[in-house]
Amino acid sequence: MARKRTTREAHNPDRWLVSYADFITLLFAFFVVMFASSEANQDKARRVSAAVEKALAGGVGSTAIPNRVKAERPATARDTAELAPSLRLLEARLATEISSGKIKMSLQQRGLVVTLSEAGFFQPGDDRIEPSMYAAFGKLSEALRQLPNPVRLEGHTDSVPIHNPRFRSNWDLSTARALAVLTLLEETFAIGRTRLSAAGYADTAPVESNETEAGRAHNRRVDLVILSGSGMAGEPGGAPSSPST
Numbered sequence: 615m616a617r618k619r620t621t622r623e624a625h626n627p628d629r630w631l632v633s634y635a636d637f638i639t640l641l642f643a644f645f646v647v648m649f650a651s652s653e654a655n656q657d658k659a660r661r662v663s664a665a666v667e668k669a670l671a672g673g674v675g676s677t678a679i680p681n682r683v684k685a686e687r688p689a690t691a692r693d694t695a696e697l698a699p700s701l702r703l704l705e706a707r708l709a710t711e712i713s714s715g716k717i718k719m720s721l722q723q724r725g726l727v728v729t730l731s732e733a734g735f736f737q738p739g740d741d742r743i744e745p746s747m748y749a750a751f752g753k754l755s756e757a758l759r760q761l762p763n764p765v766r767l768e769g770h771t772d773s774v775p776i777h778n779p780r781f782r783s784n785w786d787l788s789t790a791r792a793l794a795v796l797t798l799l800e801e802t803f804a805i806g807r808t809r810l811s812a813a814g815y816a817d818t819a820p821v822e823s824n825e826t827e828a829g830r831a832h833n834r835r836v837d838l839v840i841l842s843g844s845g846m847a848g849e850p851g852g853a854p855s856s857p858s859t
Contacts, residue, residue, distance in 0.1 A: 662771040665851070684772060696842055697726040700757055703727065707753040717750065724845030725763065728754065732834035733756070739776055741790035743798060748809065752797075755803035766811045767792040772830035773817040789814025790837050 679822045701721055711717040714736025720727050732738070734749050743751075758765060769788030792812040799805040822829035839845065 626665045644661070647739075691795050693744075697721060697763075697840060700761060700840065701726055704754065708750060709752050716747070723842070724839060725842040726840040728838040728839060728840070731832070733831060735836065736791060739778060739781070739787065741787065741794045743794055748798075748802070751798060751803060755799060755805055758799075758805055758809075758840070762841060764809050764811065764841045766804070766813065766839045766841060767795045767799075767817075768839060769793075769812070769814045770819060770833055770835050770837065771817050772820070772833045773824040774830065784816035785814055787814075788816050795836050795838065 664732060696722065704719060704726075705712065708717050708719075711734065714721070714734070716731055718731070720729075720731040731745075735743055739746075769790070769792035771784040771788050773784075776784055776787055781790065789812070790812055796810050796812045800807050800810060817824065817833065820829070820833040821835075822832045824830050824833060
């Protein structure tokens with residue numbers, strides 16, 4: 615005969631402890647999973663951040679910042695030792711053009727930058743190079759032949775929009791000017807085409823503010839960049855070619 619349950623067995627006041635213990639266990643497991651996920655995400659974020667910082671430090675990242683003055687990275691000791699003789703040579707040969715403001719030079723981490731002003735080399739809104747400046751390109755070419763480094767031509771404009779039958783935008787104008795200099799170096803002065811490249815930046819990489827006429831005049835330029843070892847790191851091929859004669 616089945617035994618009747620006692621009143622104490624039917625109404626055990628401590629049974630809630632079982633449910634409470636289950637709840638605490640589940641809650642603990644939940645926080646453990648959340649903590650583990652948080653740590654994994656932080657570790658991933660740290661790895662991504664480190665990779666980005668390393669890329670930027672190596673010059674892989676772009677320095678073109680729209681509507682802001684372009685920051686120039688100072689040349690390192692290695693870059694200076696590599697290209698300083700070329701800088702001194704060109705400063706001596708192009709002293710007249712430099713003193714007149716038509717050409718400016720600077721050593722940066724990416725290389726020796728020879729800035730050709732619009733006022734000295736082009737008519738406003740045009741990509742045709744002034745014939746009177748061919749002599750200056752002859753002097754530049756003599757120095758380039760003594761170096762194995764690649765050369766990048768970078769066209770820049772101010773922020774004033776352009777639209778005429780020849781150019782639809784500042785992108786077109788800046789790229790056309792860079793190509794005009796590249797073509798002149800290759801076809802007239804026999805600089806090897808494998809050493810040359812061209813890019814158009816329009817008004818996205820100013821060196822001065824576009825709020826003043828003087829600033830806009832300095833932003834209208836073509837930069838001839840003799841790439842240093844650091845500057846070549848992110849280029850296709852990544853190594854200098856043989857000197858061109």
